[in-house]
Structures are given as C-alpha cells and as structure tokens.
Amino acid sequence: MSKVVIIGGGPAGMIAAITAANKHEGIEVLLLEKNEKLGKKLFITGKGRCNITNVTDVPTLLANIVSNPKFLYSAFYSFDAYSSIDFFESNGLKTKIERGNRLFPVSDKSSDVIRVFEDALKKAKVKIKLNTEVISVSKNDNVFTINTKNGTYEADYVIIATGGVSYTQTGSTGDGYKIAKAFKHGLVQPEPGLIGLVTVENDSEALQGLALKNVTVKLEINDNVIYEELGEMLFTHFGLSGPIIISASSYFKGHSGLISVDLKPGLSEEKLDKRILSDFEKYANRDLINALDDLLPKNLIPYIIERTSIDPRIKIHQINKIQRQLLVQTIKALTFHIKRKYDMNQAIITQGGIPVKEINPNTMASKLVDGLYFVGEVIDVDGLTGGFNLQIAYSTGYLAGISIPTQEA
Ligand SMILES: Cc1cc2nc3c(=O)[nH]c(=O)nc-3n(C[C@H](O)[C@H](O)[C@H](O)COP(=O)(O)OP(=O)(O)OC[C@H]3O[C@@H](n4cnc5c(N)ncnc54)[C@H](O)[C@@H]3O)c2cc1C
Numbered sequence: 001m002s003k004v005v006i007i008g009g010g011p012a013g014m015i016a017a018i019t020a021a022n023k024h025e026g027i028e029v030l031l032l033e034k035n036e037k038l039g040k041k042l043f044i045t046g047k048g049r050c051n052i053t054n055v056t057d058v059p060t061l062l063a064n065i066v067s068n069p070k071f072l073y074s075a076f077y078s079f080d081a082y083s084s085i086d087f088f089e090s091n092g093l094k095t096k097i098e099r100g101n102r103l104f105p106v107s108d109k110s111s112d113v114i115r116v117f118e119d120a121l122k123k124a125k126v127k128i129k130l131n132t133e134v135i136s137v138s139k140n141d142n143v144f145t146i147n148t149k150n151g152t153y154e155a156d157y158v159i160i161a162t163g164g165v166s167y168t169q170t171g172s173t174g175d176g177y178k179i180a181k182a183f184k185h186g187l188v189q190p191e192p193g194l195i196g197l198v199t200v201e202n203d204s205e206a207l208q209g210l211a212l213k214n215v216t217v218k219l220e221i222n223d224n225v226i227y228e229e230l231g232e233m234l235f236t237h238f239g240l241s242g243p244i245i246i247s248a249s250s251y252f253k254g255h256s257g258l259i260s261v262d263l264k265p266g267l268s269e270e271k272l273d274k275r276i277l278s279d280f281e282k283y284a285n286r287d288l289i290n291a292l293d294d295l296l297p298k299n300l301i302p303y304i305i306e307r308t309s310i311d312p313r314i315k316i317h318q319i320n321k322i323q324r325q326l327l328v329q330t331i332k333a334l335t336f337h338i339k340r341k342y343d344m345n346q347a348i349i350t351q352g353g354i355p356v357k358e359i360n361p362n363t364m365a366s367k368l369v370d371g372l373y374f375v376g377e378v379i380d381v382d383g384l385t386g387g388f389n390l391q392i393a394y395s396t397g398y399l400a401g402i403s404i405p406t407q408e409a
Contacts, residue, residue: 009033012376012393013161019401021124034133050110164350192347196241363403
C-alpha cells in the first residue's frame, strides 16, 4: 500500500489529502499539522468571512495572478473556480456571490469552510496528526523519512503544503523552504505581498483613517506605470493602505516607487477646472480653505492646499489661473513616494518561495526529487485579492493529489 504524507493542514494540504485519498484505491494518506487545529490561516481569511474563491473563468483567474501565472495553467484547468464551488456545495456549504464575483459562505463564517474540509477529510479516511511539527525530511532507498517533534513517519510520497512566511502566528513560518533546501531546492526570496505601503509623505495626522472611494491609483517605477486601478484606498499611520493600494503593493519591487492618486478620475483636467471655477463663483468671497467643500472630503482640503503651497487664507477672487491649474494638477495627481512595504508579518500573501522552474506544472512534482510535491503558497506564485490565492491552494493541492502514482498504476 502506497503511503503519502502531507505536511501542513491549510487549504492546499487539506485538498491534496482529500483528493489523494478519494482518487486512489489502496493508498494511506497522513496529514501532519503543527497547530492544535487545521486551517488557522483559513480561519482569518476575508476578515473571518473567507472569500472562498472568485467565480470566473480560467483566463480571468490567470489574469489575476501576479507571479508566474503560466505555471498555474494546468492546475487551474484541472480544478477551476466552478470545481471549488462544486466541492464546497456538495459537501454541504451554502455559498453566495458578492461584488467582483467573490464567493463567500452564506453564513459569513470561515469556520463553516473549515468544517467542510474536516468532514471531507473524515469521509476520505485521511489520518490526521495535529500538534505534529515536521522538523526535517530525508530520502533513502525510495522511502521518505519524516522527522517530527513527536515521532518519525515513513512515506513513498511527500507533499509540502506549509504555506508562506507571513502571519506566523497561524503556523506559516517558512518551514517548507528549509525542508526543500535539504533536497537542494532553491528559493525565490520571500517578500511581503498584498500589504500597505510606507510613504515618505505620512506627516499629516488629520488624514489617518480617511478612506477615499472611486479614486484611481497609479504605481510608477522609474517613470513606467506598473499598475493602475480604480477603487478604494485608505490613509494610515505609516502611509497608504486599502484595497487598491494592497493590490498595487504586489507589483512594487525594489526600493523606490511613486503612487499617484487621481482624486477625480471621472473628470478631465479641463472639466475639473470648469468645476472648480463654478465652485469659485459660488464662493467668491470665501477663503480658499473654505471653498472646496463641494469637491473634496473635509479632512483632505488643508492637505491638498498645502501641497500646492497656495496660502489657504487667500480670497477666492484673488486666485489666479496658474494657482487654479496647480490645484487641478494636485487633485488629478496627488503623489506619494514609497519608502517600503509594511512588515512581512502583516502581509496577506508571501511572494516568492520554491521556484516554479523546479516544479512540474502538470503534476506539482519536484523536478529534483522523485515523489516530492509542492502545493499552495509555499510555491513562488501569488494572486490579487478576491479569492484568487485560495483558488491557487485548491488547484495546486488537487493536481498534486490526483498526480501521485499509486502502486496499482
Ligand atoms: C489576513 C488574511 C486574509 C486572507 N484572506 C483571503 C481570502 O479571503 N481569500 C483568499 O483567496 N486568500 C486569502 N488569504 C490568503 C490565503 O489565506 C492563503 O493564500 C492560503 O491560506 C494559503 O494556503 P496554504 O495551504 O498554501 O498555506 P497555509 O494556509 O498557510 O497553511 C499552511 C499550514 O502548514 C502548517 N505547517 C507549516 N509548517 C509546518 C511544519 N513544519 N509541520 C507541520 N505543519 C506545518 C501551518 O501550521 C499551516 O496550517 C488571506 C491571508 C491572510 C493572512
């Protein structure tokens, strides 16, 4: 009887275990998890609601992958977003689709998603050992030896599903990288992804906590626009965050970059100028600081005026065309210089990991070691927010699970 050991009880490891057990006769599947329970990171996903996946076709899934989308082609076609819905619904989870095709449990509880995995693991007769931290793995005479803090196991196949290296309190502490290194696997340096940005211009306390909706954010590196999106952003203590900044962060590499915020993306510079002129006619006798209330959020007005260096107490009828144009330009392109990303442990996703060139994309098998597989976030792949990262976990986990050769095969 073939023995498979899966290291890591996150979504990738759990799907791999369920698939291996269900799709192969005469196979023993053992799932090792170092925490006292399964799916600790899954529990905190989607602010505790778990954005299960994104209900869309494979090309759109691929378009939302930041690092190495081509590597995921087979995995996504083997197990796409509709397969995910099938898996959860057929195991009794009621789901609903929200804005941007995001799938959630109707109950809004990630614990219900974890329960589906637990039930499916039980049904598939997967053996589970909790509180079992894998320290090292070695291979001799076609047999893997898995050393844990409480015992040693043997296996014909090993699937590494240890996740990335952020939110370490959930158990993802980069152990998979060390295990893989012992087998001469390389490592694409882990970097924080989907995270806030620390900016040089974070000096305005008044802006902290201010959320802006329907603004366009552009990320520029060396004068090239790397990312551009319309949506919501947030001013924080250290810089910028919120959905579109978080997405932009995954494209930020290196040490310097510029975020440019268009506060009025629906208006061209010309139209914005006309709009300001009409506001100025209405408030001709006011100071500038009191004349922009119809156009901008109150907290933002002093900050914008400060950026233009125009005296906030200037009377509207005294403002000249050049000053007005400066105002228009600042509103259309409010710029922030990026110092760095927030710290790794706050990252929603780890970028980097086991290099994709060392893994067979059609099976998730290591190209260096027979019988070794990698699934989920431990691999150098990552997606944007919207359920894409969990879909990576299920698709790669499923593909490894079905690809394990059984003795009968
Ligand atoms: C705050 C937050 C919110 C998120 N929200 C979403 C969302 O709504 N939708 C979405 O698609 N993605 C979301 N993500 C990303 C998503 O959670 C991850 O991409 C996903 O959990 C990765 O799955 P995984 O199984 O590869 O790794 P993980 O979920 O990290 O699981 C790895 C498991 O391996 C175990 N392990 C590690 N080392 C060892 C060892 N040595 N021995 C034994 N076990 C070990 C860990 O304890 C852990 O349980 C979110 C992430 C965060 C941090």
